Amino acid sequence: xxxxxxxYAKEGPARYISHLDLxxxxxxxxxxxxxxxxxxxxxxxxxxxxxxxxxxxxxEGEAEFADMELTRDIxxxxxxxxxxxxxPQGLRLIGVSKAPEAAPALMAMVxxxxxxARARLASPLQNEExxxxxxxxxxxxxxxxxxxxxxxxxxxxxxxxxxxxxSGSVNNDIIVIKADIKTGSSGNVRFEELLAxxxxxxxxxxxxxxxxxxxxxxxxxx
Amino acid sequence: MDLMDQVLPLVRKPARYAGGEWNAVHKxxxxxxxxxxxxxxxxxEVGMSHxxxxxxxxxxNSRPDALMERVFxxxxxxxxxxxxxxxxxxxxxxxxxxxxxxxxxxxxxxELSFSNILYMxxxxxxxxxxxSRDGEYPLIIAGGPCAFNPEPMADFIDLFVIGEGEEVxxxxxxxxxxxxxxxxxxxxxxxxxxxxxxxxxxxxxxxHYGEDGAFFKIAPTDESVxxxxxxxxxxxxxxxxxxxxxxxxxxxxxxxxxxxEVLRGCTRGCRFCQAGMIYxxxxxxxxxxxxRQAAELVRNTGYDELSLVSxxxxxxxxxxxxxxxxxxxxxxxxxSVSLPSLRADQFSVDLAKEVQRVRRSSLTFAPEAGTQRxxxxxxxxxxxxxxxxxxxAAFREGWRSVKxxxxxxxxxxxxxxLDGISRLAREVLALGKRAGIPRGRLKVTVSxxxxxxxxxxxxxxxxxxxxxxxxxxxxxxxxxxRDRGLTLNYHDAGVSxxxxxxxxxxxxxGQVLSKAFELGCKFDGWSExxxxxxxxxxxxxxxxxxxWYAYRRYxxxxxxxxxxxxxGFSKRYLALEHxxxxxxxxxxxxxxxxxxxxxxxxxxxxxxxxxxxxxxx
Numbered sequence: 001x002x003x004x005x006x007x008y009a010k011e012g013p014a015r016y017i018s019h020l021d022l023x024x025x026x027x028x029x030x031x032x033x034x035x036x037x038x039x040x041x042x043x044x045x046x047x048x049x050x051x052x053x054x055x056x057x058x059x060e061g062e063a064e065f066a067d068m069e070l071t072r073d074i075x076x077x078x079x080x081x082x083x084x085x086x087x088p089q090g091l092r093l094i095g096v097s098k099a100p101e102a103a104p105a106l107m108a109m110v111x112x113x114x115x116x117a118r119a120r121l122a123s124p125l126q127n128e129e130x131x132x133x134x135x136x137x138x139x140x141x142x143x144x145x146x147x148x149x150x151x152x153x154x155x156x157x158x159x160x161x162x163x164x165x166x167s168g169s170v171n172n173d174i175i176v177i178k179a180d181i182k183t184g185s186s187g188n189v190r191f192e193e194l195l196a197x198x199x200x201x202x203x204x205x206x207x208x209x210x211x212x213x214x215x216x217x218x219x220x221x222x
Numbered sequence: 223m224d225l226m227d228q229v230l231p232l233v234r235k236p237a238r239y240a241g242g243e244w245n246a247v248h249k250x251x252x253x254x255x256x257x258x259x260x261x262x263x264x265x266x267e268v269g270m271s272h273x274x275x276x277x278x279x280x281x282x283n284s285r286p287d288a289l290m291e292r293v294f295x296x297x298x299x300x301x302x303x304x305x306x307x308x309x310x311x312x313x314x315x316x317x318x319x320x321x322x323x324x325x326x327x328x329x330x331x332x333e334l335s336f337s338n339i340l341y342m343x344x345x346x347x348x349x350x351x352x353x354s355r356d357g358e359y360p361l362i363i364a365g366g367p368c369a370f371n372p373e374p375m376a377d378f379i380d381l382f383v384i385g386e387g388e389e390v391x392x393x394x395x396x397x398x399x400x401x402x403x404x405x406x407x408x409x410x411x412x413x414x415x416x417x418x419x420x421x422x423x424x425x426x427x428x429x430h431y432g433e434d435g436a437f438f439k440i441a442p443t444d445e446s447v448x449x450x451x452x453x454x455x456x457x458x459x460x461x462x463x464x465x466x467x468x469x470x471x472x473x474x475x476x477x478x479x480x481x482x483e484v485l486r487g488c489t490r491g492c493r494f495c496q497a498g499m500i501y502x503x504x505x506x507x508x509x510x511x512x513x514r515q516a517a518e519l520v521r522n523t524g525y526d527e528l529s530l531v532s533x534x535x536x537x538x539x540x541x542x543x544x545x546x547x548x549x550x551x552x553x554x555x556x557x558s559v560s561l562p563s564l565r566a567d568q569f570s571v572d573l574a575k576e577v578q579r580v581r582r583s584s585l586t587f588a589p590e591a592g593t594q595r596x597x598x599x600x601x602x603x604x605x606x607x608x609x610x611x612x613x614x615a616a617f618r619e620g621w622r623s624v625k626x627x628x629x630x631x632x633x634x635x636x637x638x639x640l641d642g643i644s645r646l647a648r649e650v651l652a653l654g655k656r657a658g659i660p661r662g663r664l665k666v667t668v669s670x671x672x673x674x675x676x677x678x679x680x681x682x683x684x685x686x687x688x689x690x691x692x693x694x695x696x697x698x699x700x701x702x703x704r705d706r707g708l709t710l711n712y713h714d715a716g717v718s719x720x721x722x723x724x725x726x727x728x729x730x731x732g733q734v735l736s737k738a739f740e741l742g743c744k745f746d747g748w749s750e751x752x753x754x755x756x757x758x759x760x761x762x763x764x765x766x767x768x769x770w771y772a773y774r775r776y777x778x779x780x781x782x783x784x785x786x787x788x789x790g791f792s793k794r795y796l797a798l799e800h801x802x803x804x805x806x807x808x809x810x811x812x813x814x815x816x817x818x819x820x821x822x823x824x825x826x827x828x829x830x831x832x833x834x835x836x837x838x839x
Contacts, residue, residue: 013242016230017472021237025472028244028524031555039556058231086524088472089242211227 001038001048002070003101004079007094010061014090019054023047025088026066033082038069052106052217053113053183056192060213067099067106112164112218113183115191117210121173125205130168130175133202138166145193159197162189166198175204183217225317229307233300237473238266241314244470245522247279248315249289256288256399257323259313259360263338264331264747266294270469271477273531274329274366278387280465288395291315291323292469295338295745301345311346320346324398326360328379330368333724334717334746336375339364340739343378350736352380352425357408361398369422370453370500371677371784373440374724376424377732380412383420384787385453385500386486388462390420416447420454423447427786429729437728437783450788455826459486459505466518470525479527479560480519484512484544488533489813489830492590493601493803494632496676497533500789502822504813506833509540509547516548520557528552529560536561536570537813539833545576567608571615584623584665585616591632592642598806599634601680601799606646613650617657623665624650630695631673631687631718633803640695643668644702651707667709670699672718676725677784680799683776686722688769689715716754720746722772728783731771733764791820 010017017025027047030037039045048069055061070079076096084093103109137143143160162182169176177198181189195210230236251257260278262269269275275292282290291313296304304311310319320326326348328339340350343362349355352362364375365383372382383390394415401411412423426447432438442449456462464483471478487504488497516528528548535541548559559577564570566587574585589609591597597604613624628643647668654664672692675684687695692715703710724731738760745751761768776782778797785793795818802809809818812830823829 013226013240014472015226016236016240018237021473024474024478027526028470031524031526032244032521034521037556045556057236086244088244088470089246208224208228209231 001101002073003099003103004068004070004074004076005097005099005106006066006068006083007096008061008064008066008087009092009094010055010064010090011092012090014088015058015060017091018057019051022051023049025091026068029083029086029088029091030068033079033086035068035074035079035082036071038071050106052110055214056190056212058212059115059191060211062213062215063094063217064214065106065110065217107185109219110183110217111220112180113191113214114180114216114218115178115212115214117177117191117195117212119175119210120207121170121175121205122207123205124173125170125175127168127170130170130204133204134166134168134177134198137198137201138163143194143197145197147193159189159194162187163194166194173207175206177210178215180218224307225309225312229300229303229309232303234297235266235473237471238294239296239300239314240472241317243472244524245467246292246315246469247283247289249283251289251316251318254287254289255402256285256325256395258282258288258290258325258327258395259293259320259323260290261293261320261326261328261339261342263295263328263335263342264745265297266471267473267475269294270471270475272329272331273465273481273483274387276465276468276481277463278327278391279469280467281388281391281463282395284463285392285395287399289315291318293320293326293342295342296345298744298751301341304345311342320360321348323360324402325395326362328362328364328366330364330366330372330375332747333368333374333721334752336368336724336735337738337743337746339375339378340735341744344739350739351377351732355380355408357411361408361411363394367497367500370496370787370789371725371727372422372424372787373429373729373783374727374731374735376729378735380408380423380425381415382422382424383454384422384451385420386456387454388456390418390454393418394421413444413446419452422451422787424729429783431730437781439781440783440786450786452788452826453500453790455503455790455828456486456505457828459483459831460508460511464515466515467522468519470523477529478525479529480516480523480525481529481531482512482515482519483507483532484530484535484538484541485532485833487830489537489811490534490603491601491799491809491811491818493599493680493799494590494629494673494676496679499678499791501533502789502791502820503828503830504537505831506539508833509544512544513547513551517551520552520555526556527558527560529562531562534565536565536567536573541573542576545573549576564612566604566612568611568615571612571619574616575619584625584667585612585621586625586627587612588627589646590627590629591635592628592639592644592646595806596632596635596639596642598808599803600629600632601803601808603808603811609646610649610653614653614657617654617659622654622659622663623667624654625667625669626650628668628670629673630670630699631692633673633681633684635687637698640698641702643670644699647703647708648705651705654707661706664707665709666707667711668703669711669713670696671713672715674718674722674725677782678787678789678796680796680803682726682782682796683778683780683800685773685775686719688773689719692718714749714752716757717746717749717752719768719772720754720757723768726774726783727771730764730766734760734766734768737761737763788825790822790826792825795820
């Protein structure tokens, strides 16, 4: 088997492709590209592909990662050109590289992610006011959010340890908030819940909703 | 953009509205004269599984002067958000409101979707009734099987297309483009379109009712308009455009596969079946065409399943050879072949065996009736021996789950026929046990629908069995079939009742639809939305009795509200078929060369076309 790492952006209409559907979309794109995708054995074979970290439906991904296994060794440049021309609108190929077969699963490698949120302000806001609001927010000993357990029961969870950085800026009537947060199987922080917790406290004068983007995925140092 | 950023994050399954799928066509709005929206009156997942949409989408978008975009019925959560944000119903490709289009083309696939057409027009800010729309609004047109009795929708639709659309859509768009250039009024344009065979413009016909309130006649109000509109039919199914670059959804839809239509029409002549009548004559695609189209679809879509679709694929003359060739060519790339419907016989099981080398889902057979007597009445050419041979073969070949489709309330049905259903189901179950299938694994699912008399069938004169009796019949069947491994499903008798009313309805039902829409009826094909009480209230408000429509027995001599639609075969033939049904006499398959005399080939100057059956070419 030959393993490839695909970096792509998920934007425009593709933001609304769910994580579950993404595997199917990539499988079809790879088939259209004529790539010799490797499949699992068994009753319901599925393509050997994995994604670094699920992205919430509606959130843009500026640089997302997927690993794909092929049954033949294909030059990276050939794979890039074939795949780039086979993706639906909004899935934009950034690059392909070879990944060592022994490399750990992408899921296990991703540790942190950076996000940005953008919205229109309903009334003016000074950069200093925003910086102050973020400072106060981050100074809280705990930042408690509510989550649903497997049985649908409500659970309280402190996301503070998973927030590594947060900043904001205002340019005319556009506000942008950025954050660097924990991602992965343990201690994961969802950017939406961070924003919601911040908004609850700071009462920003927004016009409409924040538009979200994951700007980067950060790998653990190994 | 407001819609993408502000609204879609708030609704369930936003991919339904996002567009951008593979093979979606985005044309430059300013460079195209004619803008057509294809409107499917159900959710995205249903509409995107419909071959007719892909066919017309391909044809219209291949014209340099026209574009076609898609729109589906938004789920109520989306509709609510759209109203809140003042977003008018829009197409997926350009996200423009329907009002900006020249033509909005609805497909009428099932009667229970009629309410959704009103729902969609309303969301688009387009007045519902044809007389309330001047030339500033798009032309609202409709086609599909339910256009063969267009009258219940006649108040809302400017123009119906009767029959197969591949050729007439181009003729129609040419006339509309010409009308636009000449600045014709809506009336002038509509009048012009009536020169196209297959086009029915209801506003040029007046309906007369008798003193007893029954339909009396429908007649043109303009002498240039034809008294009867003849259906359109494609002569050369091999050459007609077929969508080889279908839109591939990015989210899960009902049918996740490539579709190749291998034949059109069906020669079996089941007397309850409208599709079997209105899609006559049978026309098969050549084997080479199917293989060529399959190879292109595989390249262009990336799907891993190829379905050979038609009303009766196991009747396709070269079916065995074609399946073998397709499997040989594409199996190595992980593409499997599937058949959507199977005849209940050994041959079909052999075919199923061929196609289902990997995946083993359940096999479905449709004996439709429980006794040979009733199967002869409905002309379902399946014997008990056929069914048992098919089910036995299926179990021997490793299937553990078999589905059986039956209908209750068929004309002449008696208690013996109901007993026959549970007897057959039990015998199939017993076959499975004898074949050694473990008790926990063996599953026979019996799906029971209620007979709905349809226009242009031998049973068009027959009443539907009253609602209460259908419920009793369902209860009777449930009481008999309690064996382990046997599951009984029923279609909602209330849904079948409303379906029957509209299937044989007249123009007055437009009032009922208006009222039903005002009462909030929508998505009536969905059990969680269908509300019989609201429908009954709508009838009451409109002053019409649904039972009068559903339970009426017509005489052969009675004028029928769909008499002005000419399906090609003769009404006399239907009457003959009806008489033969009542006498329990079956009618042969016209495929065998013995012509039952429906009259269609002469009337439409067409002939059945069968593909060569040679194994290898």
